[in-house]
Amino acid sequence: MAAARPTPAVLRWAIILLPGIVLYFAPVAELASNQRQLLAIFVSTILALVVRPAPMGVVVLIAMTLIALTGTLPLSQALSGFSSPTVWLIFSAFLFAQAVTQTRLGLRIAYFFISRLGSTALSLGYAAAASNLVLSPFVPSDTARGGIVAPILRNVAQVLGSEPGPTSRRIGAYLTLVGFHTNYLASVLFLTSMVGNPLIAKFALDIAGVELTWMKWALATCVPGIVSFALIPWILYNLTPPQLQETGHAQAFARGKLDELGPLSRQEITLLVILFLVILGWITSPWHGAGNTVVALTGVSALLLTQVLKWDELLGNRRAWEVLVWFAPLLMMADEMSWQGTFKVLFDDAFGHLAGWPxxxxxxxxxLLYFYAHYGFASLTAQISALYPAFLGAAVVLGVPPALAAWTLAVLSNLNAGLTHYSTGCAPVYFTGAYVSQSTWWSVGFIISVVNLAIWMGIGPLWWNLVILR
Structure with a gap:
């Protein structure tokens, strides 16, 4: 009788646990036992975030418990991530996203741009880009933005007679690709556009002494961002040309949806005022002294006081609480390994061959290594946690100006999301619409990655030298 094969779940757990067990017990040069043990748990955690044998919150909670149970760190230190301002900034941003969705302000924004810009297939692509752009400062998740914009683009494609299958090239494939590629592109524009950006800012300050404030981030990304948003819809239009050119039906469809929504509600107006004041508070933070997190929590308090967001609704926001649960321990582990010097030991060995290079x-x-390493990751935050500190530390040791290294790796941490259909949370949202084959998704993703590298590594440093590196 043949031996039973291991189940996929068993194989996934083996992939996760075996490297961790080896690291936990095998001596690693120049690492103390507690450093090695924390590294082992961290590596297994990152692998679990990629392989996904269980929800992210479950995996990271188990990791935090193991850290305390094995005595790798005291319990108070293992729980210290929950006191980080970075964690609460991200939590607050998810609550802003909830308010945008619940009040239907996000839908209104998307339909508005389609009604005004959707007369042709190309202009419809720019309408999708504009929707992602406007939502990006206060929706800190490409998945959440995809949840708003992707269904609208799918409905528009169907109205225009484009369904998955034989008619996908009519316009649905183009709308899918432009929605996806401008979604993650929007993540790079603001500190609050993606859940990992505040983590990048913390690493940059701790490792390289570079401060990435909300205003500096927006200033650093505005020029290359404008170029990208101008070019990417046009390039995608030429890579996957839609068969349908005139799309007046899309404008009529969007106008009908706006009529259904009616005039701006009291809640939407109140939300707009609060969001404006929050962004103003982030911009002026260097002058009034209140940090980004304080400003964000003030905005959340205003949402609750004005009943734009009710307490029971806040408690029911599973995504926000899930991020709080898994992000805090992950941040704690990365923080602790940076403070202990673990990353320094690792990158000294790994990047030693680059010593002496200009x-x-x-x-x-x-x-390039950092960017294309994302083929092996299914989460932007997982790669940031695992690789950003090591690559930034290596760059500084190799003589790269710290600010240039911090900004370069920061933007690449978002732009690499376009490579695969599993690269970030919004990728499955768009890919599962079945308008684009996997081979097309990957080939287009690689071409767009080269374009993004050319824009951001060409124009980016020149612009940064003018405004933030001096």
Whole structure:
């Protein structure tokens, strides 16, 4: 009788646990036992975030418990991530996203741009891009933005006679690709556009002494961002040309949906005022002294006081609480390993062969390795947690100006989301619409990755040298 094969779940857990067990017990040069143990748990956690044998919150909660149970860190230290301002900034941003969705302000924004810009297939692509752009400052998740914009684009495609299958090239494939690629592109524009951006800012400050404030982030990304948003819909239009050129039906459809929504409600107006004041507070933070998290929590308090968001609705926001649960321990582990010098030991060995290179060439190699390493990740935050500290530390040691290294890796941490159909949370949202085959998704993703690298590594440093590196 043949031996039973291991189930996929058993194989996934084996992939996760075996490297961790080896690291936990095997000596690693220059690492103390507690450093090695924390590294082992961290590596297994990152692998679990990629392989997904269980929900992210479950995996990270188990990891935090193991850290305390094995005595790797005291319990108070294992729980310290929950006191981080970065964690609460991200939590607050998810509540803003909830308010945008519940009040239907997000739908109104998307339909508005389609009604005004949707006369042709290309202009419809720019309408999708504009929707992602406007939502990005206060929706800190490409998945959440995809949840707003993707269903609208799918409905528009169906109205225009484009369904998955034989008619997908009519316009549905183009709308799917432009919605996806401008969604993650929007993540790079603001500190609050993606859940991992505040984590990047913390690493940059702790490791390289570079401060990435909300205003500096917006200033650093505005020029290359404008170029990208101008070019990407047009490039996608030429890579996957839609068969349908005139799309007046889409405008009529969007106008009908706006009529159904009616005039701005009291809640939407109140939300707009609060969001404006929050963004104003982030911009002026260097002058009034209140940090980004304080401003965000003030905005959340205003949402609750004005009943735009009710307490029971806040408690029911599973996504926000889930992020709080898994992000805090992950941040704690990365923080602790950075403070203990674990990352320094690792990148000294891993990148030693680049020593002596002129720093521009060393930075180019590090940037390409960091960018295309995302083929192996299913989460932007997982890659940021695992690789950003090591690559930033290596760049600084190799003589790269710290600010240039921090900004380069920061933007690449978002732009690499376009490579695959599993690269980030919004990728499955768009891919499962079945308008685009996997081979097309990957080939288009690679071409767009080269375009993004050319824009952001070409124009980006020139612009940064003018406004933030001096």
């Amino acid at each position: 720093w521009p060439f060393a930075m180019a190699v590090l940037a």
